[in-house]
Structure formats: C-alpha cells, structure tokens
Amino acid sequence: MSEQPLVTGTGSLDPAWGGTTRTEPRWPASLAVVATLLLYVSLPNALTVGPTWVMPALVAMLVVPLSFAAPHRYHGEPEWQGYVAIALIAIVNLGNVGSIVLLVHALLHGSSLTGQVLLVESLKIWLTNVLIFGLWYWELDPGGPDERTIPDHREPDFLFPQMSTPGCTKSYWSPGFIDYLYLALTNATAFSPTDTLPLTPMAKSLMGIQSLASLLTVALIASRAVNILH
Secondary structure (H helix, E strand, C coil): CCCCCCCCCCCCCCHHHCCCCCCEECHHHHHHHHHHHHHHHCCCHHHCCCCCCHHHHHHHHHHHHHHHHCCEECCCCCHHHHHHHHHHHHHHHHHHHHHHHHHHHHHHHCCCCCHHHHHHHHHHHHHHHHHHHHHHHHHHCCCCCCHHHCCCCCCCCEECHHHHCHHHCCCCCCCCHHHHHHHHHHHHHHCCCCCCEECCHHHHHHHHHHHHHHHHHHHHHHHHHHHHHC
C-alpha cells in the first residue's frame, strides 16, 4: 500500500502545520505589556525617552479598553483590534530601543550612574526585551492569534517540538503565549534557536534582531558595567 501524502495548509490534517484553538485569551499578553511598563517606569530618567509617564499613558489608553472590549482573540475579529495590538507592542518596543541607546551613550560618554545601577538597569532592559519579543512572536505567528483559531491558517513561522513530534502532546495542540515567551527567553539567552526553529524570513529576522539586542545588552553593557565596578 502506498503511503498517503500529508495535506498541508490545514492544522487538522498535518500536525507540523500547527493545531487550532477555538479562542485565545488576551490576558497573558496584557500582563506582559503591564510588566514592560513597570520595568520602564522603574528606570532612571537618564534612561527613558522624554517624560517617563508618556509611554505608560499611551499604552494604558490602548491596553485597558482593548482588554475589556475584546478579552479573547478569535477569527473574524474587527481589524482595528489587531492594529491596536500591534501598536501596543511597537510603542513599548520603541521605548526599550530608546533605553538601550541611552544606556550605551551613558557608557561611552560617561554618566552619573554607578556601576551597580548600570548592572541593574541593563537587566531590566534585557527582561523587557524578552517580554516584547514574546509579544511579537505571539502576535505574528502565523498571522496572529485570531488566525490560529482556523484549521486552514497559513504556514507557521515557528516549528515547535510538539509540531514535529505530535505523539508527545495532546491532539490539535496549538502554541499559546507562554510558548512564545519561552521562545523569546531561550533566544535571548542562547543568541540562537534552541528547541523551536524559525521557518520564515520574518521569524528569522525577528529572532536575529532580538539576539543582537540581547547580545548588545548582556555582552557590551553588562561587561562594561562590571569594569566600572572594578
């Protein structure tokens, strides 16, 4: 008997395509956004872009009504919800990039911040980087949380272990926010893929950018701060 080929393009027939979920809750991502804000406002003024309250105010104006109006992501949701979600991530991302630039500038041109402070603040920026890219991965793969709820979603951007070895998990498994956050954490610590592989140019670009940002924060800034301590 000849082997039947896999039918791609549908999560219900090809495990490697990724399963589907009925709806996906928004609250884990909202908590991650709140965590990035708390880390940002705890930074000294020298490491924030403009007044410290500006970015939290902008994000709060978006995340609070969005969380109450649409607590779940589902196929067919209004387009504005997806645009607002991307805008939220972009805002916190820009704020963190600004903090990295200001921190590097402080190290190269001198600053009143002590070595101990630089170590703590670089760790905060690194953690923010992990949260932000976990949000990006969750929001974009494959087409967003709303698209993951339909069987014929487009090809996935990431190959999770459960997709290549479906026998080790429940049927119709689909990645959730914690899976994308773990992906961001391992990529930030290893500077390369670990158990989850990028499949598309977009995924490879995002992981590459995150690795570079993490390397800059950990290898350059933290090591320079250690030198200041001595």
